[in-house]
Amino acid sequence: MTNDESAATGPLSGLRVVELAGIGPGPFAAMLLADMGADVIRVDRPGSAASAVPAESDVLRRGRRSVAIDLRSAEGVRAALDLVERADVLVEGYRPGVTERMGLGPEDCWRRNPRLVYGRMTGWGQDGPLSHTAGHDISYIAITGALHAMGRAGEAPAVPLNLVGDFGGGSLYLVMGILAAVFEAGRSGRGQVVDAAIVDGAASLTSMMHGMMAAGLWRDQRGINLLDTGVPWYDVYQTADGAWMAVGPLEPKFYRTFMTLLELDPDEARRTSPEEWPALREEIAAAFARRTRDEWAKVFAGTDACVAPVLGLKEAADHPHLAARGTFIDVNDVRQPAPAPRFSRTPSTVQRPPCEPGEHTREALSDWGVSDVDGLVESRAVVQR
Numbered sequence: 074m075t076n077d078e079s080a081a082t083g084p085l086s087g088l089r090v091v092e093l094a095g096i097g098p099g100p101f102a103a104m105l106l107a108d109m110g111a112d113v114i115r116v117d118r119p120g121s122a123a124s125a126v127p128a129e130s131d132v133l134r135r136g137r138r139s140v141a142i143d144l145r146s147a148e149g150v151r152a153a154l155d156l157v158e159r160a161d162v163l164v165e166g167y168r169p170g171v172t173e174r175m176g177l178g179p180e181d182c183w184r185r186n187p188r189l190v191y192g193r194m195t196g197w198g199q200d201g202p203l204s205h206t207a208g209h210d211i212s213y214i215a216i217t218g219a220l221h222a223m224g225r226a227g228e229a230p231a232v233p234l235n236l237v238g239d240f241g242g243g244s245l246y247l248v249m250g251i252l253a254a255v256f257e258a259g260r261s262g263r264g265q266v267v268d269a270a271i272v273d274g275a276a277s278l279t280s281m282m283h284g285m286m287a288a289g290l291w292r293d294q295r296g297i298n299l300l301d302t303g304v305p306w307y308d309v310y311q312t313a314d315g316a317w318m319a320v321g322p323l324e325p326k327f328y329r330t331f332m333t334l335l336e337l338d339p340d341e342a343r344r345t346s347p348e349e350w351p352a353l354r355e356e357i358a359a360a361f362a363r364r365t366r367d368e369w370a371k372v373f374a375g376t377d378a379c380v381a382p383v384l385g386l387k388e389a390a391d392h393p394h395l396a397a398r399g400t401f402i403d404v405n406d407v408r409q410p411a412p413a414p415r416f417s418r419t420p421s422t423v424q425r426p427p428c429e430p431g432e433h434t435r436e437a438l439s440d441w442g443v444s445d446v447d448g449l450v451e452s453r454a455v456v457q458r
Contacts, residue, residue, distance in 0.1 A: 081110045081111075081112060081424055082110055082419065082420055082421070082422050082424075083108065083109040083110025083111075083412075083416070083419055083420065083421040083422065084109055084110060084416055084419045084421075085106060085109040085110040085111040086110035086111075086419070087110075087112075088106070088110070088111040088112065088161050088162065088255070089111070089112050089114075089159060089160045089161050089162070089441070090103065090106055090107075090111050090112065090113040090114070090137075090160060090161065090162040090163070090164060091113075091114055091116060091153070091156050091157055091160045091162070091163045091164070092113055092114065092115045092116065092137065092163075092164045092165075093116050093163070093164065093165040093166070093167070093172070093177070094115055094116055094117045094118065094121070094139075094430075095165070095166035095167070095194070096166070097133075097166075097210075097235070097239045097240075097243075098166065098194050098239040098240060098243035098244040098247065098271065099164055099165070099166035099194040099244075099247075100115075100133040100134065101133050101239070101240055101243075101244040102164060102192070102194065102243075102244040102245075102247045102248050102251075103115065103137060103164055104132070104133050104134070104135055104136055104137075105244065105245075105248050105412075106162075106164075106248060106251070107135070107136030107137045107424055108135075108136055108412035108413075108421045108422070108423065108424075109412070109416075109421045110419070110421065110424070111162075112137075113136065113137035113138070114137065114138055114139075114140055114156060114433075114437050114441070115134070115137050115138065115139045115140070115428060116139075116140055116141075116142050116144070116153060116156070117139050117140070117141050117142075117430035117431060118141065118142075118143070118144070118430070119141040119142070119143050119430075119431065119453070119455075119456040120141075120430075120456070121141075121430045128427055128428070128429045128430075129405060129407065129426070129427060130407050130427070131427045132404075132407065132409045132410075132427065133427075134427035134428050135404065135409075135423055135424075135425070135426060135427045135428075136423055136424045136425055137424070137425070137428060138425070138428055138432070138433035138436065138437040139428035139429060139430050139431055139432050139433055139434075139437075139458075140156075140431065140433060140434040140437050140438060140455060141430055141431030141434055141455060141456040141457070141458065142434075142454065142455050142456075143453065143454050143455070143456070144175055144177070146452075146453075146454050148449065148452050148454035149454040149455065150175060150176045150177060151454075152438070152443060152449055152454055152455055153177055154176075154177070154181070154182065154185050155438075155441075155443045155444070156438075156441055156443065157177075157182045157185055157186055157189060158185040158186045159186075159441050159442060159443075160186065160189060161188070161189070161190060161255060161258075162189070162190045162191075162192060162251055162255065163182060163189060163190070163191050163192065164192040164194065164247070164251070165177075165191075165192070165193060165194070166193075166194040166195065167195075168195065168204075168205055169193075169195065169199045169200070169204050169205060170205075179191045179266050183264060186264070187262070187263055187264060188258050188262055188263065188264050189264040190251055190254040190255050190258055190264045190265065190267060191264060191265070191266045191267065192247055192250065192251045192254075192267045192269065193266060193267060193268050193269060194243060194244075194247050194269050195268075195269070195270055195271070196208040196209070196210075196212065196213045196238075196243075196270065196271045196272065197213070197270060197271075197272055198268055198270030198272060198273060199266075199268045199270070209235075210235035210237075210238035210239045210271070211232060211235075211238070213238045213242070213271040213272045213275055214233075214237050214238040214242070214271075214275050216272065217242075217272055217275045217276040217279065218276070218279055218293075219237055219238075219242075219275050219276070219278065219279055220232070220233075221293075221295065222279065222282060222293075222295060222301065223237075223295070223301065224295045224296060224301070225295065225296040225301075225302050226294070226295060226296030226297050226302075226303070227296070228295075228296070230295065237275060237278065238271050238274075238275050239271060241274065241275070241278055242271045242272070242273070242274030242275030242276075242277065242278055243269060243271040243274055245274070246269050246273070246274035246277070247267065247269035250267035250269055251267055253267075254267050285298075299323070304350065305350050305353045305354035305357055306320055306321070306322050306323070306328055306331065306344070306357075307320065307321050307323065308320055308354070309383060310357060310358050310361040310362075311358070311361065311362065312361050312362065312364060312365050312366040312368075312369060313362055313363060313364055313365050313368075314365040314366060314367075316365065316366035316367075316382070316383065317366065317382075317383035318361055318366060318369050318370075318373075318380055318381070318382055318383065319380065319381050319382070319383050320357070320379070320380050321379040321380070322377075322378055322379040322380070323379070325341060325344070326377070327377050327378060327379050328341075328344055329341075330376055330377050330378045331373075331378040331379065331380060334372055334373060334376060334378055334380075335357065335360045335361075336360065337356055337357065337360055366382050366383075367382070369382070370382040389401065390408060399411055402423070404423050404426050405426045411423075429458055430458065431456050431457060431458035432458045434446075434450070434455050434456060434457040434458070435450070435457050438455065
């Protein structure tokens with residue numbers, strides 16, 4: 074174990090990961106692994122900029138070291154395979170077949186390291202009619218039914234940023250699959266491909282809705298169900314200052330608390346009578362419009378009414394609960410979410426600030442035992458920033 078690895082904290086300390094640089098869900102998955110203590114080396118292209126985001130602000134690059142390798146050269150591919158030979162995991166996010174043409178496909182890597190877990194991050198997956206076509210988060214969640222389910226009745230589907238597809242259905246399922254495959258490789262001595270397709274993960278996230286539909290408790294229409302603003306007590310309401318409060322007292326006892334604090338009649342008969350809901354929604358809206366968001370936040374703070382202020386990204390870190398937990402941290406003066414989840418004995422941490430492409434080429438290759446680093450630099454197969 075290198076000095077860098079021994080200094081890492083987190084439950085994945087000692088796990089070695091090679092990340093072939095990409096965008097979006099692949100880097101986020103690599104960031105999560107690094108936060109949990111893995112020694113992640115990001116392989117960037119020589120001369121590449123960090124991303125559209127300035128390097129010092131690119132949170133998705135945090136926690137790992139970057140080496141710049143020319144994967145178009147035979148010497149560069151051999152250097153990458155030298156890293157693979159010493160790794161537990163490889164993460165790549167190219168279209169199917171690209172790494173095979175580079176000489177870095179699963180079979181190429183397993184000839185050097187049969188235990189390697191090969192994590193593949195794509196939108197459509199490694200096979201299927203769309204596997205070689207371009208796409209983005211919105212495309213993937215569209216065909217899975219997830220996008221159709223989000224929004225209000227009679228309105229267009231509500232686009233949920235790229236949280237449901239790229240990061241929820243993509244990165245998180247890739248990390249889960251990688252860790253499962255690493256666990257299995259520890260018993261079998263053999264690696265395998267983890268085919269993390271965003272369409273598969275996004276579809277998986279809708280499991281509860283499919284179960285509710287089968288039971289007759291969910292209709293395949295937007296904005297008429299329990300959790301999609303179909304009921305008045307699961308929605309957002311505007312306040313006197315133009316801000317918003319989020320309301321979700323699903324259980325009867327929480328609903329009673331909510332209505333009482335709102336100074337409205339908590340009559341259970343109205344809650345269970347759909348014909349009463351339009352009027353009930355208007356009454357709730359009128360009540361919230363009488364005070365500002367922060368005034369209502371004080372009214373509902375610490376209660377079981379299941380009501381919370383809708384905060385902006387810049388405001389969130391100052392919420393008393395998130396501040397007490399340290400949910401947001403500053404790294405080199407950049408505010409960002411802290412590593413999650415939390416571990417009682419082997420805490421995660423941000424191992425290092427975001428990396429510049431090629432910033433750690435010599436250091437990381439040497440630490441991992443790659444031979445003739447000077448020769449690789451001289452031949453331009455690798456580049457030290």
